[in-house]
Amino acid sequence: MNQEVREIFNRIAPVYDQLNDWLSLGQHRIWKEMTVKWSAAKPGDTCLDLCCGSGDLTFQLARRVGHTGTVYGVDFSCNLLAAAQERSQKYYPQPPITWIEADVLKLPFEDNQFDAITMGYGLRNVKDIPLSLQEIYRVLKPGKKAAILDFHRPSNQIFRTFQQWYLDHLVVPLATNLGVKDEYAYISPSLDRFPSGKKQVEISQQAGFVNITHYPISNGMMGVLVVHKS
Numbered sequence: 001m002n003q004e005v006r007e008i009f010n011r012i013a014p015v016y017d018q019l020n021d022w023l024s025l026g027q028h029r030i031w032k033e034m035t036v037k038w039s040a041a042k043p044g045d046t047c048l049d050l051c052c053g054s055g056d057l058t059f060q061l062a063r064r065v066g067h068t069g070t071v072y073g074v075d076f077s078c079n080l081l082a083a084a085q086e087r088s089q090k091y092y093p094q095p096p097i098t099w100i101e102a103d104v105l106k107l108p109f110e111d112n113q114f115d116a117i118t119m120g121y122g123l124r125n126v127k128d129i130p131l132s133l134q135e136i137y138r139v140l141k142p143g144k145k146a147a148i149l150d151f152h153r154p155s156n157q158i159f160r161t162f163q164q165w166y167l168d169h170l171v172v173p174l175a176t177n178l179g180v181k182d183e184y185a186y187i188s189p190s191l192d193r194f195p196s197g198k199k200q201v202e203i204s205q206q207a208g209f210v211n212i213t214h215y216p217i218s219n220g221m222m223g224v225l226v227v228h229k230s
Helices: 003-023 028-039 056-065 078-091 129-139 157-177 187-193 197-207
Strands: 046-050 070-075 097-101 114-120 140-151 210-217 222-228
Touching: 028 056, 028 114, 028 140, 028 210, 028 222, 046 056, 056 070, 056 078, 056 097, 056 114, 070 078, 078 097, 114 129, 129 140, 129 197, 129 222, 157 187, 197 210, 197 222
Parallel strands: 046 070, 046 114, 070 097, 114 140
Antiparallel strands: 140 222, 210 222
């Protein structure tokens, strides 16, 4: 990820959770539960949450694997990692979580290390999507899954129009009130650049994955890419 995007996420860290609620109409918690379920994480597993932000998916993985499992939360924003660690100490003291500041394009892990991998709202922001998926493939154990959640541009024009209206008239004014208007201006162009679900499946195939499914959610405004390493 480039330095500009890193700086954006460092600046929005204090209001990240509040804005996620508004961006998703409060539905992001349900989508994150679905993502963790599709990752097939189970008790005792070693799991990785990429672009972990303030830790929502990381905490869910930790609850799934229990005390016999291990969870790593990785993000390139030191401010978001600090928020995640603070939340962990305050609300989730029990999960065995290791927080690491790192770039998802160059993960500091061995090959074939993880039983399950999740990523929430990260793939759309990486500098090189194919390389990111190759890194996920590299560190995932054979026979295991990764589940990747993100916002999308709907293919249906009516829902595209609604999404843009929502961003322009609700999200941006909220971001303005919270003092991060410029930081949230990146969302619309990032959606325009983000590959469709069909294209994500093709890129995942090129990275080596098999049994790939892209699940559209919320009328195509959201999606979860589930990939399996043979």
